[in-house]
Amino acid sequence: MKDINMIIEELKTNDKFRYKHSVGVMETAMELAKIHGEDVEKIKIAGFLHDYAKMYSNEKLREYVKEYNLDLDPMLIYTKDLCHGPVGAELIKERFNVTDEIILNSIRYHTFADRNMSKFDMILYLADLIEPNRKVFSGYYKIKKLAYTDVEAAMIVALDKSIKYILEKGEKLYVESVELRNRLLD
Numbered sequence: 001m002k003d004i005n006m007i008i009e010e011l012k013t014n015d016k017f018r019y020k021h022s023v024g025v026m027e028t029a030m031e032l033a034k035i036h037g038e039d040v041e042k043i044k045i046a047g048f049l050h051d052y053a054k055m056y057s058n059e060k061l062r063e064y065v066k067e068y069n070l071d072l073d074p075m076l077i078y079t080k081d082l083c084h085g086p087v088g089a090e091l092i093k094e095r096f097n098v099t100d101e102i103i104l105n106s107i108r109y110h111t112f113a114d115r116n117m118s119k120f121d122m123i124l125y126l127a128d129l130i131e132p133n134r135k136v137f138s139g140y141y142k143i144k145k146l147a148y149t150d151v152e153a154a155m156i157v158a159l160d161k162s163i164k165y166i167l168e169k170g171e172k173l174y175v176e177s178v179e180l181r182n183r184l185l186d
């Protein structure tokens with residue numbers, strides 16, 4: 001693959017790329033990976049590039065879903081913002097030659113917690129929530145504290161929060177996220 005430091009340089013000046021947030025997620029994810037014994041170099045790439053597809057409109061993202069023939073649950077395609085994960089994974093594979101499935105999966109799943117998420121995937125998911133440039137939300141400090149000591153416990157709190165939020169808005173739940181929460185509770 002292309003050297004990650006070169007990609008970082010290259011995307012610095014792209015005004016549609018969320019550079020500050022991406023660096024924040026990258027640094028937080030690297031810190032967490034170090035603590036929890038996951039691959040720091042791989043999570044550096046995943047952290048920096050996780051929102052790569054976010055510079056495209058929802059319309060454009062749906063076009064990519066067709067173009068790449070992605071087999072996604074329709075609710076992931078039509079709920080705003082959920083398909084930038086899976087589309088992003090395809091784009092960075094093609095544009096930066098990232099082929100490592102551990103990296104690609106964590107990017108795919110960061111938008112909609114999948115039932116089979118690994119610890120690596122959870123670290124990226126949590127880093128996205130707690131990176132220092134994020135606006136503080138209720139539960140932020142609790143999730144942040146837990147993320148450094150117990151990834152699964154942090155993930156349960158994060159899922160609870162997200163599920164509550166979806167219920168309050170009266171929207172559909174993604175069944176796999178509920179299944180993941182059940183798995184973690186066991």
Ligand SMILES: [Fe+2]
Pocket residue numbers: 050051054084110111
């Ligand atoms: Fe994202």
Ligand SMILES: [Fe+2]
Pocket residue numbers: 021025050051128
């Ligand atoms: Fe993000």
